[in-house]
Amino acid sequence: MQRLAPALRQDNVPLDLISLIKTILAATKEISFRVSQAHLGGLMGSTLDENIQGEVQKKLDVVANELFKDILLESGFVRAISSEEEDSSVAGDPEGKFLVSFDPLDGSSNIDINSLIGTIFSIHEAIPGMDAEDPAQFQQPGNKQVCAGYVLYGPSTMLVMTTGSGTHFYVLDRTHGGYLLVDRNVQVPKDTQEFAINMSNQRFWQAPMQNYINDLVAGETGPRGKNFNMRWIAAMVGDIHRVLTRGGIFTYPADNKKPEQPYKLRLMYEANPMSFLIEQAGGAAMTSQGRIMDIQPESIHQRVEVIMGSANEVETCLSYYK
Ligand code: AFP
Ligand code: FBP
DSSP: OOBHHHHHHHTTOOHHHHHHHHHHHHHHHHHHHHHHTTTTTTOOSEEEEEOTTSOEEEHHHHHHHHHHHHHHHTSSSEEEEEETTSSSOEEOOTTOOEEEEEEEEEOGGGGGGTOOOEEEEEEEEOOTTOOTTOGGGGOOOGGGOSEEEEEEESSSEEEEEESSSOEEEEEEETTTTEEEEEESSOOOOSOOSEEEOOGGGGGGBOHHHHHHHHHHHTGGGSTTOSOOEEOOOSSHHHHHHHHHHHOOEEEEOOBSSSTTOOOOEEIIIIIHHHHHHHHHTTOEEEOSSSBGGGOOOSSTTOEEOEEEESHHHHHHHHHTTO
16 A cells, blocks of 8 residues: 555645655544544543633644644645634734644534544635734635545545545555555546435425435435435544445535524535545536536635535535525
């Protein structure tokens, strides 16, 4: 099995980006260790604080965020970071070439039940001449990402990453402490019989999504003429990992639970990096209005509708909106 750096060199990834990726992965190895020790190290449960999104922070969220932030800001490669857990972007080295956005621990509600969680990251190039302090530099669409990935802290710690030359799977080999390439160029099957959605929100969805899911649930005697299975891990990293592994459609559609906030998932920390991975694996990543990676961000904590996975199934879902 190939080690990470030679695999990246094979994809002609520039040396400074390889160095940044190695920095990110050093943080994930530490987080992986802390996650495995959380019950022993007093890291279960919540802090008394809320993040900028109004969500109660788990202790592990805070630890993972601090680890990531410190290692990136001290690396010299990073002009600024933006994190789901920070109010605003944080300036790094004024000469740093890259911007890193991350969700240090996605799937926080799974922490206390010892279930799947992960770290998601997205890398853009810094805009020449822009001040490291200026959060506007993060307002670049997903199609400008130079790298995106996640690390899944599951039965194995797995890295799934793209630098624009396919989506590859790596596994953390604890015997030598590095990530090894286990699957190059994974492909999302075009068709699927599996969907992922939080069904408890059904009454809040718009009519097209209601109709689409009704037709999936109707099974082989319904208009789709086949049975569909449902899975929901409550951590996008886990659900997208399944989609990348065996296909499926994952959606967090618009809903009217809180009319002032129709979307749940975050563009910079969740939707864009996952879209890059899914598209590089031959899948589709859309909102009901267009391609996620073409959205021009207006703020770093922007939320967005997400419909992604097996290309033909995403297309079928979108046909309900026409
Ligand atoms: P956190 O960012 O708080 O960890 O939430 C995870 C998440 O945004 C995403 O990973 C899941 O797909 C989604 O929440 C789960 O949402 P439900 O609470 O509706 O199940
Ligand atoms: P396995 O024994 O094949 O691992 O199946 C697991 C299981 O029996 C339960 O752990 C789980 O609750 C259930 O299958 C899931 O069933 P479904 O496919 O209906 O969601």
